[in-house]
Amino acid sequence: MLRRFRLEEPESVKEACELLARHGESARIYAGGTELLLAMKEGLIQYERLINVKKITGLDQVKLENGTIRIGALTPHRKLENDPVLKQKLPAFVRMEHHVANVRVREVGTLGGNLCFAEPHADPGTLLMVLGAKLVAERASSRREIPAERFFVDAYETCLEADELLTDIHVPALPERAGAAYLKFGYLERPSVGVGLFIAWDQDAAIAEARIAVGCAGPKPKRVEEAEGLLKGKSARDAASALAQAGEIAGRAADAIGDLHGSAEYKEHIVGVLLKRAFQQISEQRSSKSSR
Numbered sequence: 001m002l003r004r005f006r007l008e009e010p011e012s013v014k015e016a017c018e019l020l021a022r023h024g025e026s027a028r029i030y031a032g033g034t035e036l037l038l039a040m041k042e043g044l045i046q047y048e049r050l051i052n053v054k055k056i057t058g059l060d061q062v063k064l065e066n067g068t069i070r071i072g073a074l075t076p077h078r079k080l081e082n083d084p085v086l087k088q089k090l091p092a093f094v095r096m097e098h099h100v101a102n103v104r105v106r107e108v109g110t111l112g113g114n115l116c117f118a119e120p121h122a123d124p125g126t127l128l129m130v131l132g133a134k135l136v137a138e139r140a141s142s143r144r145e146i147p148a149e150r151f152f153v154d155a156y157e158t159c160l161e162a163d164e165l166l167t168d169i170h171v172p173a174l175p176e177r178a179g180a181a182y183l184k185f186g187y188l189e190r191p192s193v194g195v196g197l198f199i200a201w202d203q204d205a206a207i208a209e210a211r212i213a214v215g216c217a218g219p220k221p222k223r224v225e226e227a228e229g230l231l232k233g234k235s236a237r238d239a240a241s242a243l244a245q246a247g248e249i250a251g252r253a254a255d256a257i258g259d260l261h262g263s264a265e266y267k268e269h270i271v272g273v274l275l276k277r278a279f280q281q282i283s284e285q286r287s288s289k290s291s292r
Contacts, residue, residue, distance in 0.1 A: 002041055006049045012056060013165055017140040019051050021163035027051055029165065031074055031113035034105045059112075059167055062086060071169040073112025078103070080111060089173040092180040096127050101189065112166045118220065120155045121190035121261075126215030127182040128171065129223050130198035136168040137161075145170070155219040177201045178209075179282035183274045184216065191216045192261030195250070195274035199231070199282050207231050207239055212246065212275065217267040218255030227253070227275075236283055243279055247272025 008027075010016040020027060027049040030036060039045050053059070059074040062083045069089055071080070080086060081097035100106055100114075100123055114122050115135065128135075128148040135146045137160055151158055160166065174180060178200035184191035198211040210231040215221030227246040231239045251268030258264040 002037070003046060005047055008049055008051045009055050010051065010053065013059075013138050013167060014140045016051055016053050016056065016165050017138065017163050019049075020165065021140070023049055024162060029053055029113075029116065031116075032076065032105075032109035033113070034101075034109040035113070035117045035119055053165065060110075064089065064173065067173050069171045069173055071111060071171065073115075073166045073168060074110050075112075077101075077106035077109050077111065077114070081106065090131070090171060090180075092174075092182055093127060093131070093171070096123055096182045099184070100124070111169060115151065115169075116158055116160065116166055118152055118154075118156050118158050120219050121186075121192070121216045123182065123184060123191065123194055123215070125152060126194045126213045126221040127180070127196040128169065129213040129221060130182075130196040130211040131171050131174075131180060132198075132211070133169055133171045135166060136170065137164040138167045139163050139165070143167075149213070149223045152220040152222075175200055177203075179285050181278040181281045183278050183281070185270050185274060186216070186261060188261065190261070193217045193254075193256075193267050193270040193274060194221070195271055195278055197275065197278040197282060199279070201286070205235060207234050207236075210239075212250055214250050214254040214271055217264075217271065218257055222253060222255075224250045224253045240279065240283075243276050244272065247275045250275055 008019050028047045030050040030052045059072040061072045062085050063070045064085050077097050077100045086094050114124055133148040135151050153159055180198045182196045184194040186192040194216040196213040200209040202208040210228045212224045212227045227249040230242040230246045251271035254271055256264040256267035
């Protein structure tokens with residue numbers, strides 16, 4: 001049962017940030033509330049105030065500007081999975097959003113709320129890391145851009161300051177000679193392992209850039225640069241041969257935790273399996289493009 005709390009409803013980013021600064025740890029931002037209210041009902045956390053930011057205009061839009069897709073933090077998952085700009089420019093992101101939780105959660109839950117709650121078994125953060133996303137945090141008098149890989153500190157903890165509000169997510173549109181994939185695995189509704197992969201090729205068909213991220217298995221999603229280095233500069237065939245070693249490195253880097261979703265060793269193994277499948281998916285998409 002929910003305990004009594006005060007609901008604040010600011011109409012601007014500045015007003016919301018001022019409320020955060022004034023009330024400190026006794027207040028929490030309320031966007032979609034799908035995770036927050038559940039935790040409060042269970043008595044796991046409690047706040048004297050919830051700051052409802054859904055009345056702030058302009059934070060629920062998707063726009064393409066100069067090759068960057070700007071996603072408002074209050075955009076619901078359901079809207080993202082059906083957005084025409086994302087379908088054209090970032091199909092991997094649309095596929096990921098289509099499989100976030102369930103339809104009820106996607107109708108109400110927002111991308112910004114998902115990222116800020118930092119639940120370990122969430123999908124978006126892992127994919128945003130390999131897509132090179134930057135998260136925009138604003139306070140009453142300033143703003144800053146945070147690379148996705150630096151946003152998550154630990155389970156349920158981000159690098160946001162006490163008076164900062166996440167307002168936008170900036171994602172570069174997928175280059176012509178590049179592909180991205182996000183695959184996850186789990187028996188329950190929440191995934192137990194998630195792997196994101198980005199591959200870009202140069203004019204000679206060698207891998208110019210590779211980004212690998214793992215999530216859901218441990219306390220937070222993270223980039224795995226050591227595994228990425230095994231793929232860079234290689235042809236598709238040579239990179240495929242290096243995937244087993246890259247998967248082992250990525251599995252260890254996941255900081256997997258044994259729980260109801262599986263043992264740590266099992267999750268590490270699944271990371272390698274998903275990495276191979278993600279690479280195959282991107283390679284098949286590349287072949288399909290070149291044959292058109």
